[in-house]
Amino acid sequence: MSNYVCAICDGKGKEVFSAGEFKDVECPECGKYLISRTVLDDMRARNRRFNVQATRECINGFIAAGKPAVISRAEVAVYQLFAT
Numbered sequence: 001m002s003n004y005v006c007a008i009c010d011g012k013g014k015e016v017f018s019a020g021e022f023k024d025v026e027c028p029e030c031g032k033y034l035i036s037r038t039v040l041d042d043m044r045a046r047n048r049r050f051n052v053q054a055t056r057e058c059i060n061g062f063i064a065a066g067k068p069a070v071i072s073r074a075e076v077a078v079y080q081l082f083a084t
Helices: 037-045 051-066 075-078
Strands: 003-007 014-019 024-025 031-036
Touching: 024 037, 031 037, 031 051, 037 075, 051 075
Parallel strands: none
Antiparallel strands: 003 014, 014 024, 024 031
């Protein structure tokens, strides 16, 4: 595990595993989630930020359904996770 700044809240998190397209992140505030490198790259290129509340609700919805929380381009679009 390595220290990681949470892409959602900018808090201190841990990057547990990283392979291929996704980073496996644990944040004490946002929870455990997988995040797409494509989303991160797009976010940085466009100088965008996550809507913290909406993104945490998305993560909690996955967890409540017993599924891994995944933040990909589809979730960003469907749940409108970028702040306006």
